[in-house]
Amino acid sequence: MLVLSRRVGESVVIGDDVTVTILEVRSDVIRIGIDAPRSVAVNRAELLVQLEASNRDAASPSEDTVSSLADELRRRGG
Secondary structure (H helix, E strand, O other), X not given: OOOOOOOOOOEEEEOXXXXXXXXXXXXXXEEEEEEOOOOOOOOOHHHHHHHHHXXXXXXXXXXHHHHHHHHHHHHHHO
16 A cells, blocks of 8 residues: 655546545545546445445345245245
8 A cells, every 4th residue: 555645735646547636634534536537436435345245235135034945945845
């Protein structure tokens, strides 16, 4: 990880077309602006983690559902 110190109004350029600018620093909150083409996805990391967990939960059936299905399959097969 590259660690840089920047002041308000200063920027960092990533690649040829992404610019990150420090807009404001207040106690423990830093506001940044990100200028990037629409083709570049810019997301907050915590939202990606939450979305991943939500997708994993949605794709995994509950134990009750699996048990109920197994019971139904046994009943039909036997």
